[in-house]
Amino acid sequence: MKYEVVMGLETHAELDTKSKLFCGCSTKFGSEPNTQTCPICLGLPGVLPVMNKKAFEHSLKAALALHCEISKFTNFDRKSYYYPDLPKNYQTSQNYFNIGNNGYVDIVVKGKEKRIDIHNVHLEEEAGKLVHPETTGANYSLVDFNRAGVPLLEVVTQPDMRSVDEVESYMQTLRNILLYIGVSDCKMQEGSLRFEVSISLREKGSNILGNRVEIKNLNSMKAVLKVIAYEISRQGSLLDKGEDVLMETRLWDDVDSVSRRMRSKEEAHDYRYFPEPDLVPVWIDQGWIDETQATIPELPVDRHRRFVNEYTISDYDAGVLTEDKPLADYFEECVKMSQDSPKELSNWIINDVLRELNERKTNVQDFAISPEMLVELIKIKPTIGSSIAKDVFIEMINTGKTATSIVKEKDLTQMDDVSELDDVVTKVIEENSKAAEDYRLGKKSALAFLIGQTMKITKGKANPKILTEIFKERLSADPK
Amino acid sequence: MDISVKEIEHIANLSRITLAVDEKNIFAKQLTNILDYIEKLNELDTDDVQPMAYATSLKNVFREDELKSSFSRQEILELSPSSANGFFKVPKVIE
Numbered sequence: 001m002k003y004e005v006v007m008g009l010e011t012h013a014e015l016d017t018k019s020k021l022f023c024g025c026s027t028k029f030g031s032e033p034n035t036q037t038c039p040i041c042l043g044l045p046g047v048l049p050v051m052n053k054k055a056f057e058h059s060l061k062a063a064l065a066l067h068c069e070i071s072k073f074t075n076f077d078r079k080s081y082y083y084p085d086l087p088k089n090y091q092t093s094q095n096y097f098n099i100g101n102n103g104y105v106d107i108v109v110k111g112k113e114k115r116i117d118i119h120n121v122h123l124e125e126e127a128g129k130l131v132h133p134e135t136t137g138a139n140y141s142l143v144d145f146n147r148a149g150v151p152l153l154e155v156v157t158q159p160d161m162r163s164v165d166e167v168e169s170y171m172q173t174l175r176n177i178l179l180y181i182g183v184s185d186c187k188m189q190e191g192s193l194r195f196e197v198s199i200s201l202r203e204k205g206s207n208i209l210g211n212r213v214e215i216k217n218l219n220s221m222k223a224v225l226k227v228i229a230y231e232i233s234r235q236g237s238l239l240d241k242g243e244d245v246l247m248e249t250r251l252w253d254d255v256d257s258v259s260r261r262m263r264s265k266e267e268a269h270d271y272r273y274f275p276e277p278d279l280v281p282v283w284i285d286q287g288w289i290d291e292t293q294a295t296i297p298e299l300p301v302d303r304h305r306r307f308v309n310e311y312t313i314s315d316y317d318a319g320v321l322t323e324d325k326p327l328a329d330y331f332e333e334c335v336k337m338s339q340d341s342p343k344e345l346s347n348w349i350i351n352d353v354l355r356e357l358n359e360r361k362t363n364v365q366d367f368a369i370s371p372e373m374l375v376e377l378i379k380i381k382p383t384i385g386s387s388i389a390k391d392v393f394i395e396m397i398n399t400g401k402t403a404t405s406i407v408k409e410k411d412l413t414q415m416d417d418v419s420e421l422d423d424v425v426t427k428v429i430e431e432n433s434k435a436a437e438d439y440r441l442g443k444k445s446a447l448a449f450l451i452g453q454t455m456k457i458t459k460g461k462a463n464p465k466i467l468t469e470i471f472k473e474r475l476s477a478d479p480k
Numbered sequence: 481m482d483i484s485v486k487e488i489e490h491i492a493n494l495s496r497i498t499l500a501v502d503e504k505n506i507f508a509k510q511l512t513n514i515l516d517y518i519e520k521l522n523e524l525d526t527d528d529v530q531p532m533a534y535a536t537s538l539k540n541v542f543r544e545d546e547l548k549s550s551f552s553r554q555e556i557l558e559l560s561p562s563s564a565n566g567f568f569k570v571p572k573v574i575e
Contacts, residue, residue: 017545024548033566038551044559054545075533082496084570130573142567270494275533280541 008159020149022049033144041149043088055151058183063100075281093124117158126150311342333371377403416463
């Protein structure tokens with residue numbers, strides 16, 4: 001492609017609080033419409049909003065985790081526009097003194113680190129939700145204000161991203177950070193995390209930014225990636241024809257997979273920001289910053305690096321483990337308790353634990369096997385063999401019992417006594433003399449059959465390594 | 481500072497109000513007068529004065545993140561000109 005794509009992202013994340021930003025109404029998702037409203041979040045005359053401390057602290061924490069410079073003085077501004085989902089006709093947001101400015105996020109793309117600069121991080125309130133009736137000819141829309149006034153964090157990047165991969169990595173990294181520091185549940189299907197992307201193209205090697213197109217209405221990461229591909233081709237073909245790309249806001253239509261121009265009426269940006277007179281400013285002193293900084297856990301990208309260095313697991317494995325904080329915690333708890341190698345533990349978690357979590361649609365916090373139980377299973381694995389260990393693992397999930405008690409109950413301890421196995425082998429060779437003969441004559445696959453027969457008799461308990469050795473010895477040394 | 485009729489039309493549009501031609505002229509003149517009056521403040525030397533957005537010295541006023549009961553839906557919806565199925569009903573907003 002002869003064009004370079006330049007992208008920036010705006011992210012909105014609903015902050016995890018019990019009550020709304022300025023009133024005591026619940027932030028619970030999915031309630032009956034308009035059951036979580038009051039005169040404050042509906043913007044009735046004469047009310048006085050008071051800031052939710054938790055929401056402010058969450059924002060400060062996010063700004064610090066994104067390495068922002070923290071403003072000593074912050075305030076809130078009214079952003080005026082008329083839209084039916086905004087009961088006050090203005091949104092309380094921050095424009096002049098954001099909580100955080102000039103931060104960054106380190107992302108990893110194909111094993112390489114890249115720094116994405118953050119322009120600002122600020123706190124604002126959510127709008128309500130519009131419902132458009134499907135009925136043909138319906139000339140109305142419906143409004144639910146339960147969401148109006150829910151605290152919302154906005155994170156704005158610089159136009160630093162140059163590829164779909166970078167955008168994808170940024171979205172996942174940011175999501176992980178917000179989850180790690182516990183400020184948002186980031187559930188995209190509930191709209192708690194939303195992205196807007198701005199895209200422009202320019203000739204490769206050019207320093208001048210092309211006309212920027214902003215895309216809204218992206219309700220999944222997949223939609224973001226789809227719209228980027230769409231816009232690259234749409235803008236590219238305009239430029240190819242020598243036409244201009246219009247600076248505009250477009251809406252993504254997920255059903256038809258196209259972006260469409262927003263009506264200019266909706267686009268008229270004249271927000272007339274001015275300081276919110278009903279709220280007082282917030283001063284953030286160094287003590288408060290230090291206190292908040294101390295509550296930020298090790299961030300995913302740092303943890304990822306440490307897992308590779310400290311536990312010598314692969315970059316890929318470290319990535320999978322650190323993608324989810326509870327999963328990374330689970331792994332580290334196992335490492336702490338176990339004598340087995342972190343690599344072995346990581347294999348179990350990535351292959352077996354994750355598979356079962358996915359299949360059972362649950363998460364590691366609710367998983368039936370605690371780190372302690374997994375460590376015990378891996379510890380006794382040599383006495384039962386790998387294949388039985390996998391069965392015991394499933395049994396543990398289904399019954400909640402420990403590996404040791406399952407092994408005891410079902411008498412699953414591996415047979416690795418040579419003379420005991422020898423007796424079984426003698427019996428198997430006698431009963432399957434044809435297969436034994438085939439093997440002697442050079443048909444290697446006959447061995448697998450014989451081992452299979454032995455496993456049947458021993459209910460899978462025979463140590464396969466010792467068994468193979470015995471068979472090989474018997475069937476070559478025996479001159480019969 | 482002169483406020484033009486065009487600016488008046490823009491402000492009226494943002495505020496969703498319709499003005500008659502003579503009203504536009506009156507408001508243009510009145511707003512110009514108001515801004516000229518405020519303009520007097522520019523005669524003062526404010527180089528060393530920090531901009532002030534708040535008249536009180538209050539700062540850092542918060543409430544704890546605690547739930548309070550919301551208003552009853554019926555009571556809230558009764559305040560609106562139109563409602564349906566627990567929703568506020570408004571003129572259609574998408575094309």
